Amino acid sequence: MLRPLLSLPLVRLAPRHSFTTTARWRDKAQRKFDQKIQQRRAENPEFGQSYTRWNRYRRNIYRNLPTVPAFLCTLSLVWGYFYMDQAVKHKKQEKEAEEEKLREQYPLASHESAPAPPRGMEEFHGMELPKLLYQDSPFTKDNTTVIFVLGGPGSGKGTQCKRLAEEFGFAHLSAGDLLREEQQRPDSAYAELIEWCIREGKIVPMVVTITLLREAMKQSGSNLFLIDGFPRSMTQGSEFEQYVCPPRLVYYLECDEETMTTRLLDRGRTSGRIDDNMKSIKKRFQTYVVSTYPVLSYYQNMHKRITVDSTRPVDEVYADLQRVTRKILSVHPENPFTKPASTASSEAQS
Ligand SMILES: Nc1ncnc2c1ncn2[C@@H]1O[C@H](COP(=O)(O)OP(=O)(O)OP(=O)(O)O)[C@@H](O)[C@H]1O
Numbered sequence: 001m002l003r004p005l006l007s008l009p010l011v012r013l014a015p016r017h018s019f020t021t022t023a024r025w026r027d028k029a030q031r032k033f034d035q036k037i038q039q040r041r042a043e044n045p046e047f048g049q050s051y052t053r054w055n056r057y058r059r060n061i062y063r064n065l066p067t068v069p070a071f072l073c074t075l076s077l078v079w080g081y082f083y084m085d086q087a088v089k090h091k092k093q094e095k096e097a098e099e100e101k102l103r104e105q106y107p108l109a110s111h112e113s114a115p116a117p118p119r120g121m122e123e124f125h126g127m128e129l130p131k132l133l134y135q136d137s138p139f140t141k142d143n144t145t146v147i148f149v150l151g152g153p154g155s156g157k158g159t160q161c162k163r164l165a166e167e168f169g170f171a172h173l174s175a176g177d178l179l180r181e182e183q184q185r186p187d188s189a190y191a192e193l194i195e196w197c198i199r200e201g202k203i204v205p206m207v208v209t210i211t212l213l214r215e216a217m218k219q220s221g222s223n224l225f226l227i228d229g230f231p232r233s234m235t236q237g238s239e240f241e242q243y244v245c246p247p248r249l250v251y252y253l254e255c256d257e258e259t260m261t262t263r264l265l266d267r268g269r270t271s272g273r274i275d276d277n278m279k280s281i282k283k284r285f286q287t288y289v290v291s292t293y294p295v296l297s298y299y300q301n302m303h304k305r306i307t308v309d310s311t312r313p314v315d316e317v318y319a320d321l322q323r324v325t326r327k328i329l330s331v332h333p334e335n336p337f338t339k340p341a342s343t344a345s346s347e348a349q350s
């Protein structure tokens, strides 16, 4: 039982002769032991007859004894393995407890397992935009100003767009809001598809989103657009540029994940949105990193991206965006003719 154990490859691997001190110590101990036995036997021939087997084992133990450093190494490896294993388990438990606490804190969170994608999803993803529809696009880069507003979920795109629209007269079109409206429309063919994508944090096939955006642009009667939360992927961006209109600028609201998560969970208390819960938020971040990051890099390389730190309070973020927008639209506070009509007229009356 003991012999095979002591012959473990690890023990065998111990560099017996390289550690001369311990080898010498081992040989000395064995020699001493043998001498003692011989001496006892000389005194009493009966001695040790019943212990022969045991003595052989002891000798083998000495022979196979790993050198001290190898033994210590093995011991520390085993200890390290168990320690690491325990540490990982502990961290996982801590994370689960934290998530559970968040779920209790934010009762809107939905935890049911993800449903299967609705029928037709694959079909839509591979679908080309109905190009004929865009041949007569009334929007060109000369008669239209489009600004894309991008940033992670909860970075404050909607909040800032609303203020910019009020002050500068933009038509504010949120791709997410348009999709949610379409999902609510009673006879919409895409309701199920949109709901599934939003809950799962996936990108709705662009043929749906671009059609909705283009219709909303037409209906607004404006030529100044803030397009909020679009494009979410490179293909969406290039199709929009080709068939609707290229953007003049891209505002990027940069924010860390922790801040965005806190904001979204806080908004989830009252928003009623099916994706303002921990499970969907994680998936939305994943989609954002994989699909939307390349869009941000692309516009950075095109020198069209304006980055604003949106971890700051709303007013500070807005002040930066306001400054840039004034410059772009050549709107100066002193010049009433370049101000939006509502502000200019109320000031003129007073
Ligand atoms: N600068 C800020 N500081 C603190 N809270 C903010 C700030 N900007 C926005 N918020 C809050 O964070 C939440 C999310 O903001 P908002 O809806 O504008 O983000 P969003 O980027 O449009 O999100 P989504 O992509 O999910 O639509 C809101 O409750 C809003 O009041």
Ligand SMILES: O=c1ccn([C@@H]2O[C@H](COP(=O)(O)O)[C@@H](O)[C@H]2O)c(=O)[nH]1
Binding pocket: 153, 154, 175, 176, 177, 179, 197, 198, 199, 201, 202, 203, 204, 205, 209, 228, 229, 230, 231, 232, 275, 284
């Ligand atoms: O271009 C878009 C924009 C949005 N979506 C889907 O809508 C949700 C919510 O978008 P918000 O901008 O956060 O309101 C998003 O997670 C996507 O599922 C889209 O598919 N394409």
